Amino acid sequence: MKVHVIPNAGEARADQLLHKTAVVIDVLRATSTIVTALSEGATGILSVETVMEAKAMQRTGDLLGGERFGRKIAGFELGNSPEEYQSGRVFGRRVILTTTNGTRAIHKAERSDHVLAGSLLNAEACAEAAVLLRRDIALFCAGSHDEFALEDGLCAGLLLDRMIALSATPIEADDLGCAMLGFYRQNAGDIYGTLVRSASGRRMAKLGFGKDVQFCAQVNRFDAVPRLSGDTMTIV
Numbered sequence: 041m042k043v044h045v046i047p048n049a050g051e052a053r054a055d056q057l058l059h060k061t062a063v064v065i066d067v068l069r070a071t072s073t074i075v076t077a078l079s080e081g082a083t084g085i086l087s088v089e090t091v092m093e094a095k096a097m098q099r100t101g102d103l104l105g106g107e108r109f110g111r112k113i114a115g116f117e118l119g120n121s122p123e124e125y126q127s128g129r130v131f132g133r134r135v136i137l138t139t140t141n142g143t144r145a146i147h148k149a150e151r152s153d154h155v156l157a158g159s160l161l162n163a164e165a166c167a168e169a170a171v172l173l174r175r176d177i178a179l180f181c182a183g184s185h186d187e188f189a190l191e192d193g194l195c196a197g198l199l200l201d202r203m204i205a206l207s208a209t210p211i212e213a214d215d216l217g218c219a220m221l222g223f224y225r226q227n228a229g230d231i232y233g234t235l236v237r238s239a240s241g242r243r244m245a246k247l248g249f250g251k252d253v254q255f256c257a258q259v260n261r262f263d264a265v266p267r268l269s270g271d272t273m274t275i276v
């Protein structure tokens with residue numbers, strides 16, 4: 041099984057996704073939010089690229105969630121902080137989500153055979169689900185504004201580490217995958233510190249979302265593996 045790492049949404053090419061299982065990774069914060077929302081009983085997450093689209097798609101009972109410039113969008117019920125999606129707020133509701141990087145990466149990944157949402161929060165379960173799908177895998181780091189984001193690379197390294205442990209057949213990683221695997225193994229004892237020191241982590245702290253970084257740094261908090269079915273992510 042081949043595993044390829046895509047460094048950011050802007051660099052994703054069709055040939056890297058076709059006939060594969062894509063695992064979209066946006067640790068800070070979109071896929072962490074999606075994993076949390078579905079673990080907390082949301083019925084599905086519809087990812088859209090624009091605010092207008094989100095408003096147009098809203099049906100009775102749906103919640104609008106997401107951010108622009110990191111902050112909750114005017115008129116939306118929810119921002120992009122995973123913890124907002126707890127305490128029963130999303131239980132039984134569909135969420136229409138639009139974020140700067142993560143939802144865009146999910147759209148780009150749609151050309152793959154299977155699309156999963158990965159994060160530190162569901163790493164083990166996600167690695168296992170991806171391996172069981174028996175396709176070559178694209179670890180699709182959403183990145184930030186078309187640049188590589190360290191927290192996504194760290195998560196790609198963790199997923200690769202778990203895939204190697206779980207797969208019955210050998211895993212053949214590309215060069216970026218090997219680099220991220222090494223980076224993860226070097227920093228496995230300080231996941232939170234690595235996130236805090238990353239550019240996105242520092243940006244989150246500046247915006248007042250330091251608690252989100254702490255939340256998103258939890259490894260294997262959830263077993264839920266969001267999977268795209270039609271246009272909506274649900275739990276497999």
Ligand SMILES: O=C(O)[C@H](CS(=O)(=O)O)OP(=O)(O)O
Pocket residue numbers: 066068069070071107108109110111120139140141142143182183184185240243
């Ligand atoms: O809200 C976030 O975490 C980011 C916002 S920004 O790109 O850092 O301004 O969006 P995401 O799509 O979750 O990376």
Ligand SMILES: [Mg+2]
Pocket residue numbers: 066067068069070141142182183184189240
């Ligand atoms: Mg991000």
